[in-house]
Amino acid sequence: MKTILEAKDVCKVFGKSREDETMVLKRINLQIEEGEFVAIMGQSGSGKSTLLYNISGMDRLTSGQVVFDGEDISDLSDEEISKVRLYRMGFIFQHSHLLKTLSIRENIMLPGINAGKKSRVQILNDANRLMEMVGIESIGGHDITKVSGGQLQRAAICRALINNPDIIYGDEPTGALNSRASQEVMNILNDINQNGTTLLIVTHDSKVAARADRVIYLSDGKIETEHLLGKYNREDDSLKERENNLIKWLKLRGF
Numbered sequence: 001m002k003t004i005l006e007a008k009d010v011c012k013v014f015g016k017s018r019e020d021e022t023m024v025l026k027r028i029n030l031q032i033e034e035g036e037f038v039a040i041m042g043q044s045g046s047g048k049s050t051l052l053y054n055i056s057g058m059d060r061l062t063s064g065q066v067v068f069d070g071e072d073i074s075d076l077s078d079e080e081i082s083k084v085r086l087y088r089m090g091f092i093f094q095h096s097h098l099l100k101t102l103s104i105r106e107n108i109m110l111p112g113i114n115a116g117k118k119s120r121v122q123i124l125n126d127a128n129r130l131m132e133m134v135g136i137e138s139i140g141g142h143d144i145t146k147v148s149g150g151q152l153q154r155a156a157i158c159r160a161l162i163n164n165p166d167i168i169y170g171d172e173p174t175g176a177l178n179s180r181a182s183q184e185v186m187n188i189l190n191d192i193n194q195n196g197t198t199l200l201i202v203t204h205d206s207k208v209a210a211r212a213d214r215v216i217y218l219s220d221g222k223i224e225t226e227h228l229l230g231k232y233n234r235e236d237d238s239l240k241e242r243e244n245n246l247i248k249w250l251k252l253r254g255f
């Protein structure tokens with residue numbers, strides 16, 4: 001196993017002056033192995049999103065280090081870190097953040113065009129293949145305001161995958177979906193993980209976290225504890241049992 005992402009003593013302080021400074025992340029140490037699916041849980045305000053943004057290079061740490069695939073990314077310039085994010089990372093948020101002026105297909109192609117590593121035809125073929133994989137090939141030309149929330153999140157997954165990233169970060173990727181759409185999106189993410197892409201996902205939902213290999217529980221800016229579930233094999237139907245075990249584990253610790 002190879003470590004793809006490592007956080008070392010990561011701290012994040014918000015506040016403009018000494019008086020209103022708040023330390024939101026308190027010396028976080030974390031290792032994510034290549035191909036792992038890790039869920040981050042914790043109460044509202046515990047620092048889950050802040051952790052995700054700081055270890056993915058979307059935000060700047062106050063102190064500590066983040067090593068991505070052997071490279072310290074905490075000291076990179078804005079331009080350098082943008083390139084790492086564009087070429088090697090994918091992001092999915094609670095709301096898709098697709099551009100209203102572009103069609104679904106164009107939105108998916110955009111990071112590929114920005115990366116400038118493949119021809120337009122190749123990017124178009126990749127976008128079509130990804131849309132087919134997640135079942136939205138028929139709506140590629142649609143305006144983004146004319147499709148469902150579940151379809152938008154599938155498009156967001158395709159956009160995250162267009163540059164073939166090593167890791168996908170998700171901040172409540174199913175948070176705005178109904179239960180059925182959420183399950184469908186998570187089935188896709190489990191399949192992507194099964195094919196080797198590392199996943200790191202913030203969620204409140206035990207149904208989502210039960211699909212992860214490992215659940216990290218954050219409390220007041222620190223990793224309180226973690227729970228190992230092992231790989232969820234989509235072939236069996238043990239999801240309910242995994243979720244029940246996770247809920248039991250959370251309750252036993254008073255979470």
Ligand SMILES: Nc1ncnc2c1ncn2[C@@H]1O[C@H](COP(=O)(O)OP(=O)(O)OP(=O)(O)O)[C@@H](O)[C@H]1O
Pocket residue numbers: 014015024042043044045046047048049050051
């Ligand atoms: N840009 C910011 N400036 C100041 N404080 C912030 C900023 N972003 C987050 N915080 C504070 O950091 C703390 C952690 O926020 P964060 O969004 O990481 O929590 P969370 O665990 O993801 O919460 P939730 O589950 O409600 O989304 C909160 O107290 C929040 O108010």
